[in-house]
């Protein structure tokens with residue numbers, strides 16, 4: 185498939201990450217860009233321990249405050265230029281997260297790939313499903329991997345990188361679940377990410393994916409939408 189960009193959007197727990205891994209496996213010239221994972225790597229990279237900006241973002245991250253949109257935009261833009269320069273397509277799971285990020289990234293994506301090579305897939309799940317999934321979520325400890333598994337897979341080899349998955353849920357995942365259960369992260373999605381997605385949907389081809397279905401069925405729906413709109 186010719187390079188392009190697939191933007192998977194939806195609530196935390198909608199399955200964006202899992203589906204993005206599968207897409208990148210199916211289309212080897214597409215790279216999965218996980219914004220959350222990239223932010224985590226940067227704010228915890230010891231090489232930047234003295235960098236005041238990284239320290240500011242590290243505090244925001246661990247205080248569960250959304251990272252500064254302009255800083256996130258900078259990272260995302262840099263990666264878009266890099267991968268499009270390499271002739272690679274991109275699968276985004278969790279970007280853009282805010283309207284300013286969408287406004288900054290959209291013209292760059294159009295520039296690098298062309299508007300008809302951009303596809304928004306809205307993975308729809310109920311807040312209840314999203315919350316329940318985040319309750320059992322486990323993330324691969326390999327910083328370069330960060331595969332999103334479930335508690336059932338604890339201690340088993342990571343399907344993505346082969347490292348053993350953690351034996352118990354990390355604190356970070358526990359907070360994320362708490363934020364889902366008390367509604368904070370759902371409101372954040374509705375107030376920031378939803379408007380960012382609406383902005384993209386106005387300009388780009390988009391399709392709705394029923395995220396309540398099984399992982400395989402969701403992947404089937406995604407492949408149909410990709411083949412129809414990007415092949």
Ligand SMILES: [Zn+2]
Pocket residue numbers: 324325326329330331342343344345346347
């Ligand atoms: Zn892994």
